[in-house]
Amino acid sequence: MKSPMKSDSVYGILAEFNGTGGLLNAAKLVSKAGYTKWDTYSPFPIHGMDDAMNLKPSILGRIVFAHGILGFLLGAGLTIWTSSIAYAHNISGKPFANIPSYVPVTFELTILLSAFGAVFGMFFLNNMPKHHNKLFNSERFKRATDDGFFIVIETDDDLYNESKTADLLRQAGAIHIEPISA
Amino acid sequence: MSQTSTYVPEKPLVEGNHTFGSLTALIGDITEKPAPTWWYIAFGISNLLLGLLLTMIGYLIWEGTGVWGITNPVGWGWAIINFVWWVGIGHAGTLISAILFLFRQGWRTAINRFAEAMTIFAVICALIFPGIHVGRIWLAYWMFPFPNGMQMWPNFNSPLLWDVFAVGTYFTVSLLFWYVGLVPDFATLRDRVKSSIGAKVYGFFALGWTGGNRQWQHYEKAYLLLAGLATPLVLSVHTIVSFDFAVSIIPGWHTTIFPPYFVAGAIFSGFAMVMTLMLLARKLYGLEDIMTINHIEKMNLIILVTGNMVGFAYIMEFFIAWYSGVTYEKAAFINRAMGPYAWAYWTMFLCNVISPQFFWSKKMRTSIVASFILSIVVNIGMWFERFVITVTSLAQDFLPSSWGYYSPTWVDILTYLGTFGLFFTFFLLFLRFLPMVSMAEIKMVMPQADPHYNESKGGHA
Numbered sequence: 001m002k003s004p005m006k007s008d009s010v011y012g013i014l015a016e017f018n019g020t021g022g023l024l025n026a027a028k029l030v031s032k033a034g035y036t037k038w039d040t041y042s043p044f045p046i047h048g049m050d051d052a053m054n055l056k057p058s059i060l061g062r063i064v065f066a067h068g069i070l071g072f073l074l075g076a077g078l079t080i081w082t083s084s085i086a087y088a089h090n091i092s093g094k095p096f097a098n099i100p101s102y103v104p105v106t107f108e109l110t111i112l113l114s115a116f117g118a119v120f121g122m123f124f125l126n127n128m129p130k131h132h133n134k135l136f137n138s139e140r141f142k143r144a145t146d147d148g149f150f151i152v153i154e155t156d157d158d159l160y161n162e163s164k165t166a167d168l169l170r171q172a173g174a175i176h177i178e179p180i181s182a
Numbered sequence: 183m184s185q186t187s188t189y190v191p192e193k194p195l196v197e198g199n200h201t202f203g204s205l206t207a208l209i210g211d212i213t214e215k216p217a218p219t220w221w222y223i224a225f226g227i228s229n230l231l232l233g234l235l236l237t238m239i240g241y242l243i244w245e246g247t248g249v250w251g252i253t254n255p256v257g258w259g260w261a262i263i264n265f266v267w268w269v270g271i272g273h274a275g276t277l278i279s280a281i282l283f284l285f286r287q288g289w290r291t292a293i294n295r296f297a298e299a300m301t302i303f304a305v306i307c308a309l310i311f312p313g314i315h316v317g318r319i320w321l322a323y324w325m326f327p328f329p330n331g332m333q334m335w336p337n338f339n340s341p342l343l344w345d346v347f348a349v350g351t352y353f354t355v356s357l358l359f360w361y362v363g364l365v366p367d368f369a370t371l372r373d374r375v376k377s378s379i380g381a382k383v384y385g386f387f388a389l390g391w392t393g394g395n396r397q398w399q400h401y402e403k404a405y406l407l408l409a410g411l412a413t414p415l416v417l418s419v420h421t422i423v424s425f426d427f428a429v430s431i432i433p434g435w436h437t438t439i440f441p442p443y444f445v446a447g448a449i450f451s452g453f454a455m456v457m458t459l460m461l462l463a464r465k466l467y468g469l470e471d472i473m474t475i476n477h478i479e480k481m482n483l484i485i486l487v488t489g490n491m492v493g494f495a496y497i498m499e500f501f502i503a504w505y506s507g508v509t510y511e512k513a514a515f516i517n518r519a520m521g522p523y524a525w526a527y528w529t530m531f532l533c534n535v536i537s538p539q540f541f542w543s544k545k546m547r548t549s550i551v552a553s554f555i556l557s558i559v560v561n562i563g564m565w566f567e568r569f570v571i572t573v574t575s576l577a578q579d580f581l582p583s584s585w586g587y588y589s590p591t592w593v594d595i596l597t598y599l600g601t602f603g604l605f606f607t608f609f610l611l612f613l614r615f616l617p618m619v620s621m622a623e624i625k626m627v628m629p630q631a632d633p634h635y636n637e638s639k640g641g642h643a
Contacts, residue, residue, distance in 0.1 A: 024633040027395075043202060043370070044626045045398035046633060053395055058403040064411075078327060082335035091339050104344035104422050108351040111415045115355045115408060119362055122404035126397045128365075129389035142373035144393045145366065147202035 011134040011182040012038075012154040013165055014141060015174035020046045023149040026172035027052040030151060033168055037157040041135075041144040060121050067117025068110050075106030138180045152180065195288050195627045198471040202625050205472075209619045210367075210374050212467055217614055220466065225610045231603020238597040239310070243319050249593045256576040256588035261311040263568040264598050266423055267451070268308035269349060270444070270564065272356070273416055274452020275301025279359060280412035283405075288627040289480055292472045295367075295620045296463065297456045298360040303608040304455070305353045307601040312345070341425040348422040355415055359408050362401075365391050366622040420444045427571065434514035434575035437502065443495035450488035450534070451564035457481055457557035459609070461550060463618060472619055475548050482547035485560065489538030492567075496535065510580055522587055523574045526566050533563020 017023040020042065027040050031054045040049060050057075083089075084096035094101070123129070135141050135152060144150050151174075153165055166177055196205070242249055252259040275297035282290040316322050325346045327336050336343050368388035375381050391397065424444035427435040457478070464473040503515040518527050537559045541547040546556075578585045612618070629635055 019636065020631055021633040021636050039392075039394040039396050041393045042395070042398070043206075043366075043393060044622045044631060045395070045402050046631070048633060049395045050399050055396065055399055058400045060400055060403040060407065064407050079338045082327065083338050087333065087335040089337075091337060094339060098339055101339040104341075104418070104425070105338055105347045107418060108344075108347040108415075111411050111418075112351040112354060114411050115358055118404045118407040118411065119358045122362070122400045123389065125400045128391065128397075131385060131390045133390055133392060135392055145370040145373045145391075146206045 009182055010155050011137070011180045012152045013160075013169065014138055014178050014180050015151045015153075015169040015172075016140065016176040017149045017151065017173060018175055019149060022173050023151070024048060024052050026151055026169070026174070029168065029172045030153065033159065035153055035157050035159055037154040037160075039152060041141070041148075041150040041152065043145055043147060058125070060118065060125060063121035063125075064114050064117040067121070068114040071110040071113025072106060074113065075109030076102065078109070079105050134180060134182055137182075138178065140176070140178065141180070193474075193476045194629070195292065195474075195476075196472060196624065197474050200471060200628070202628070202630065205624060205628075206370060206374070206621055208469070208471070209617050209621050209624075210370055212613075213371060213615055213617065214375055214380075218466070221610060221614065224606065228603045228606035228610060231600050232607050233603070234596055235310075235600025235603055238593055238600055239314055241593065242314055242597070247315065247317050249591060251588060251590040251594050253586070253588075255579065255584050255586045256573055258572050258576060259588060260590050260594040260598055261315045262426075263565065263572050264601065265308050265311035266444075266568045266572075267565050268304045268311075268601065269352075269423055270420065270448035270568075271452045271455045271561070272301040272304040272308065272352075273420060273445070273448035274456050275299070275304075276352075276356060276359075276412050276416040277449050277452065278456070279363070280409040280416065283409045284413060289477055291620055291623040291627050292474075292477050293456060293460055293481075293619075294623065295360075295363060295616075296460065296618050297452075298356065298363065299609065299612045299616075299618075300452075300456060300459060301356050302353070302360060303605050303612075304452075305349065305356065306608070307605050309349060309353065310601065310604075312342075341422065341429045344422045345426060348419045352415060352419045355408070355412055359412055362404060362408065363620055363623070364616065365389060366393065366401075367617045367620060369393065370621050371617065417445055420448045427575075432575045432579055433508070433510040434518065434571070437499065439495055439498060439502070443492065443499075446488050446491035446495065447534075447564060447567060450485060450492055451561050453481055453485050453488065454557040454560035454564070457485070457553055458561070461554045461557070463613065467613075467618070469619065472624060475550075478550065478553055479544075479548050482541045482553055482556075485557075486538050486541040486547070489534060489541075489560070493535035496531065514575055514578070517578050518570060518574045521574065521578060523570060523577070526570050527574070530563050530566035530570050533559050534567060537563065 015026070017026050023040055023042060024046060027049060030038055031052065040046075040053065042049075079102035080097050080099075083098065083102075088096050091098075140148070141150065141152075142148075151169065151172075153160060153169070159165070169177055200208070250259055250261065252261075275294075278290050278297045279294045282294075313319070313322055316325075325336065325343065365388060368384050369391035372381050372385040372388045375384060421441035421444065424440035428437060428440040430436060460473055460481075461478075464470055500515050500519075503511045506512075517523075537556055540552060540556060546552045573588050577588055625631055
């Protein structure tokens with residue numbers, strides 16, 4: 001729900017900060033002020049930023065674990081089922097379910113599916129691929145992948161107020177502030 | 183992931199007075215500038231060699247594996263040697279990207295992208311050989327387990343099938359790991375290149391990356407997990423490759439030392455290959471500030487350590503052959519060192535055990551010329567190691583009446599040469615179109631990346 005005072009043509013407010021230290025301190029202030037629809041943008045991950053932004057730990061580990069279990073079951077199932085049920089053959093007098101022989105294939109499939117979980121799970125949690133993003137409307141934002149350190153607070157945030165939010169960012173040490181068009 | 187070099191006096195990982203912006207320009211602009219003349223010449227030669235490889239493969243498929251030197255009793259020749267050699271080279275890339283990451287070795291950021299690319303292209307070269315060795319190549323898909331009209335399934339007791347899974351998984355995971363590392367750099371290039379087509383192509387692969395911390399949080403977790411998964415994977419891959427030999431009953435192959443011995447050898451040769459490529463790239467692209475003498479020294483130390491592990495394994499094999507009391511085992515090793523292939527054995531020993539000893543001297547391991555020459559010597563030695571293992575054991579096994587002597591044919595030699603064409607074609611395209619150093623990761627190991635950088639210098643935060 002948008003309140004009438006917020007302009008529909010503005011997606012958010014972009015503030016640039018000086019270096020990683022400046023961004024980290026500003027993030028602490030913005031998060032303390034209670035904003036929720038905002039993020040910090042930097043060309044590389046900054047140590048301590050997750051705590052400064054008060055983010056919950058990533059759930060990616062659980063996704064990967066589930067995929068690992070799936071891969072293990074797939075590998076064990078494939079080897080045991082094919083060799084002892086679907087195509088049971090006596091090979092050098094070995095047992096049909098010759099478990100030690102199946103360790104390599106089961107292990108590799110566990111790793112393979114875990115890796116799929118890690119990569120595609122990360123893409124899923126990060127809303128990727130998403131080629132169109134309103135952040136890209138700002139020319140200055142391009143430096144976020146080079147040497148720029150930014151905070152963007154969305155106008156959709158309940159606490160957003162055109163002047164107060166800008167004041168907060170200015171007090172936090174912003175060296176440049178501009179609106180991002182929607 | 184960031185490094186606090188203010189507290190621990192360590193040599194700077196990036197030399198020169200670089201800012202984040204100047205590093206982006208140094209690395210990212212290589213893809214935008216016109217390719218230098220040497221690039222076109224090297225690419226042309228690589229393409230010719232690639233053409234040679236395709237011709238040789240075509241000839242092999244047309245005529246059959248009889249055009250190779252393999253025959254009884256040596257049924258595994260250069261194809262398997264080259265397969266193991268190329269897979270082994272790939273291992274350094276994963277070691278640098280995964281194992282050194284888990285050990286928080288910041289210096290890996292200068293070479294990890296590069297080494298991971300090398301891994302992928304080396305594994306492609308490796309995978310060609312078992313693929314074309316099957317004889318009836320149009321039935322190569324029988325290697326994969328899939329439901330079929332014959333109601334047949336592969337034999338999961340066979341180490342060769344384990345290889346299909348191990349190397350296949352290794353290739354897939356290496357590719358994913360490499361791509362995940364590339365995503366933020368694709369975004370950098372998307373925001374940087376001047377041509378609109380370039381921005382679209384890089385933007386497509388960047389998948390809409392913004393660099394937001396809510397993305398970095400999951401990204402770093404994924405990177406850590408991938409490193410944790412790739413570490414046992416890389417150790418398992420060459421272990422399973424060694425099972426191709428160790429699970430058989432041929433004297434000289436049926437030994438328990440093979441898995442660690444193969445893994446150490448793989449890392450040894452892989453680091454040598456990274457060194458060869460890195461020394462060329464840093465010179466040709468002017469990246470001396472990023473790939474410093476300090477990096478070269480650290481890599482040479484790893485070459486020294488793994489070289490000694492390999493040397494230990496060579497000597498231990500002889501000891502165990504004697505200690506086992508098995509006549510055939512003893513004969514196999516005496517034949518290796520003093521039999522018809524003694525020339526290959528001593529070439530291997532000289533290149534792999536003696537030559538890395540130069541790196542005990544700090545002067546040698548910080549010398550670019552010595553590093554370059556020894557890195558090539560090591561890879562020659564590691565090729566001979568696989569030759570010695572594969573050929574000597576098969577040429578002289580249990581019955582002297584069935585002994586033989588193996589020589590390659592011109593097709594063997596030209597096919598091997600051709601794989602260099604494949605490797606360098608891919609590698610040169612990589613140097614041309616992708617950032618060869620991970621821009622996001624190298625910035626993380628700079629002192630300015632630490633949020634407390636200004637405070638510790640007494641400045642404002």
